[in-house]
Amino acid sequence: xxxxxxxxxxxxxxxxxxxxxxxxxxxxxxxxxxxxxxxxxxxxxxxxxxxxxxxxxxxxxxxxxxxxxxxxxxxxxxxxxxxxxxxxxxxxxxxxxxxxxxxxxxxxxxxxxxxxxxxxxxxxxxxxxxxxxxxxxxxxxxxxxxxxxxxxxxxxxxxxxxxxxxxxxxxxxxxxxxxxxxxxxxxxxxxxxxxxxxxxxxxxxxxxxxxxxxxxxxxxxxxxxxxxxxxxxxxxxxxxxxxxxxxxxxxxxxxxxxxxxxxxxxxxxxxxxxxxxxxxxxxxxxxxxxxxxxxxxxxxxxxxxxxxxxxxxxxxxxxxxxxxxxxxxxxxxxxxxxxxxxxxxxxxxxxxxxxxxxxxxxxxxxxxxxxxxxxxxxxxxxxxxxxxxxxxxxxxxxxxxxxxxxxxxxxxxxxxxxxxxxxxxxxxxxxxxxxxxxxxxxxxxxxxxxxxxxxxxxxxxxxxxxxxxxxxxxxxxxxxxxxxxxxxxxxxxxxxx
Numbered sequence: 001x002x003x004x005x006x007x008x009x010x011x012x013x014x015x016x017x018x019x020x021x022x023x024x025x026x027x028x029x030x031x032x033x034x035x036x037x038x039x040x041x042x043x044x045x046x047x048x049x050x051x052x053x054x055x056x057x058x059x060x061x062x063x064x065x066x067x068x069x070x071x072x073x074x075x076x077x078x079x080x081x082x083x084x085x086x087x088x089x090x091x092x093x094x095x096x097x098x099x100x101x102x103x104x105x106x107x108x109x110x111x112x113x114x115x116x117x118x119x120x121x122x123x124x125x126x127x128x129x130x131x132x133x134x135x136x137x138x139x140x141x142x143x144x145x146x147x148x149x150x151x152x153x154x155x156x157x158x159x160x161x162x163x164x165x166x167x168x169x170x171x172x173x174x175x176x177x178x179x180x181x182x183x184x185x186x187x188x189x190x191x192x193x194x195x196x197x198x199x200x201x202x203x204x205x206x207x208x209x210x211x212x213x214x215x216x217x218x219x220x221x222x223x224x225x226x227x228x229x230x231x232x233x234x235x236x237x238x239x240x241x242x243x244x245x246x247x248x249x250x251x252x253x254x255x256x257x258x259x260x261x262x263x264x265x266x267x268x269x270x271x272x273x274x275x276x277x278x279x280x281x282x283x284x285x286x287x288x289x290x291x292x293x294x295x296x297x298x299x300x301x302x303x304x305x306x307x308x309x310x311x312x313x314x315x316x317x318x319x320x321x322x323x324x325x326x327x328x329x330x331x332x333x334x335x336x337x338x339x340x341x342x343x344x345x346x347x348x349x350x351x352x353x354x355x356x357x358x359x360x361x362x363x364x365x366x367x368x369x370x371x372x373x374x375x376x377x378x379x380x381x382x383x384x385x386x387x388x389x390x391x392x393x394x395x396x397x398x399x400x401x402x403x404x405x406x407x408x409x410x411x412x413x414x415x416x417x418x419x420x421x422x423x424x425x426x427x428x429x430x431x432x433x434x435x436x437x438x439x440x441x442x443x444x445x446x447x448x449x450x451x452x453x454x455x456x457x458x459x460x461x462x463x464x465x466x467x468x469x470x471x472x473x474x475x476x477x478x479x480x481x482x483x484x485x486x487x488x489x490x491x492x493x494x495x496x497x
Contacts, residue, residue: 004336007281011248011296012041012329013086014322017255018066019048019097020303020311021459025066025074030380032081038326038361039333042084044149044298047135048307049097057130060098064458072142079143086147086196087135091128091182092117092175093155096307098127109157109164115306116157119178120164129185136190145193150182153198153224175201176213183218196248199223203236210239217243222298224250228271232279241285246295251276253325254318255302261312262388262467264321266369267346273299273325274349277332278342299325310466316381316454317388320372323361327354381454387447394440395471401432402474409478416481418496419488426482433479440475444468 014035016028035043049062052071075085098104099114107124109116117124132148139145152175158164159171167174183195199221205213221240225232240247251273254264276297283292301318304311331353341349350358350369359367363378374386402409409429415421444464451460 004338004341005282006334006336007277007332008291008293009280009297009329009333010041010293011084012039012326013044013084013296013298014040014042014253014326015044015046015088015250015298015300015302017046017048017301017303018050019046019307021314021455021463022050022066022303023315023454024456025070027380027454029074029077032078032083034323034361035326036081036083038323039330040083040326041296042086043078044086044088044300046088046090046149048090051135051138053131053134057127057134059101059103060131062097064456068138072138075139075142084146085139085143086149087139087145088149088151089131089135090151091132092119092150092152092178092201093157094151094153094306098131100307110160113157114308116155118161118163119158119174119181120161120167125181125185128182129189132182132185133189136186136193140190145190147194147196148186148190149196149222150179150186150219151198152179152182153200155201172201172205172209172213176217179219180217187218195219196222198250199236199240202240203233205239207235207239210243214239214243220244220246220248220295222248222250224298224300225276226250226252226256226272226300228268228275230272230275230279238285241292247292248295248298249276249280250298250300251325252300252302253322254313254315255300255305257313259305259309259312262392263317264313266321266324266372269321270324270328270350270369271346273328274346277329278337281332281337297329299329311459311463314384314388314451314455314463316384319379319381319385320358320362324350324354324358324369327357327361383450384447384454387443387450391443391447391467394436394443398436398471398475402478412478412481412485415496416484419485419491420496421482421485423486426486430479430482430486433475433482436475437479440468440471 049060050065051061052065052068053060078085093116095117096114099108099117104127107117107121107127108114109118136145136148155175159169159174164174169177179197186193186195195218197219202214202221221244223232223237223240237247253269256272257265257268280294283294284290285292299322301315301322302312335353344352347370358369359365364372365376367373367376374382374389401407407429412421448460448464451463
């Protein structure tokens with residue numbers, strides 16, 4: 001008989017990244033019962049410029065940031081429902097929302113790049129202290145803050161400015177010293193709070209230098225990898241095991257399949273989470289006999305690759321990915337996993353263990369993991385999902401027709417300068433163009449209507465303007481050129497150049 005071992009995993013955290021198309025708090029509140037049902041124990045809330053900072057930090061907040069009252073209500077309701085709220089504030093890299101401003105421009109590690117802060121300036125530490133103080137105080141007024149995430153991933157610019165170089169330290173030494181300063185700030189403001197950190201800044205520390213560099217660093221690392229096929233460094237995990245009280249892992253349910261992705265690749269997201277869960281199930285460190293229990297998993301849902309990048313998948317387009325991966329985690333915890341399961345391919349595993357539950361939580365009728373037909377579903381926001389499928393088909397049709405060598409539409413832009421065209425084709429091309437424009441504008445109108453139920457006006461405007469920009473530019477330009485060509489009655493002698 002096949003023996004299955006259940007996964008021990010105390011914390012299942014869902015990440016909300018508010019720096020791109022942040023949903024209304026009223027909508028997120030409606031998700032709380034479903035998330036609880038799916039086994040979620042907490043939310044990692046990455047505020048960036050959506051937190052309502054005050055006083056000297058007021059310019060850190062976007063003009064459309066959350067109101068303190070609505071944020072207070074949401075955090076209170078989430079806490080009352082039994083969910084832990086973990087705030088995330090970037091404190092080293094990914095600080096564009098602060099360093100882009102003239103007010104804090106002088107704190108950049110390198111003048112050209114607004115993402116990394118200089119850790120050698122006292123003003124940098126003051127800025128970070130004030131940010132943490134406002135966020136931590138806000139949360140502690142609702143419930144004791146159990147954990148605080150200080151970010152620190154992808155610090156692309158370190159030890160570059162004259163102040164840092166003057167210290168004569170290696171990059172990793174500067175990194176660790178800054179992390180320790182930030183950790184001490186958190187502990188001073190909120191003594192009983194555990195500090196989490198993305199782990200990539202620690203991975204490359206050679207094992208023979210590890211003890212010297214990491215000594216007295218009181219954090220819990222979150223080892224993140226969002227690829228379908230993981231390449232986990234067991235040496236790094238071993239280093240973390242001997243140095244830190246707990247180790248966390250992080251997967252992704254969205255925001256890992258392209259800077260301008262419309263939908264997460266649900267197969268890649270599933271395989272990413274499955275790979276993580278199968279690795280940590282029955283995990284043992286070399287030289288030990290006991291199974292190691294990782295502290296928790298954070299399912300990340302990135303909304304932009306960085307503050308300056310365009311928004312990627314909307315939250316609604318990632319709901320199927322989030323739900324199926326939460327079901328997967330729940331299955332590992334409740335039913336276990338065996339080597340025989342590893343022999344099943346992606347589709348067979350889903351069909352055997354998760355298909356019925358997936359259809360149930362999405363309120364769908366016989367959808368599959370390989371293709372989700374929203375017309376068979378009733379989940380909140382399914383029309384957003386459906387309209388984006390329609391939009392993608394339209395984009396594909398425009399791309400195909402513009403590059404079709406038989407139709408030759410790609411040549412219209414160039415020959416519009418001389419108005420050379422086969423007039424016999426223009427009316428037919430104009431008919432297709434007008435039909436396409438009408439369809440595009442209808443989708444835009446309906447998408448705007450429904451998005452405004454879940455997102456604010458500035459977010460909807462940015463999203464639709466950028467998402468439709470290239471298609472609109474292409475099709476409206478083509479329409480204008482074709483109409484101008486129809487006005488031509490005589491042409492000049494060749495050559496045409």
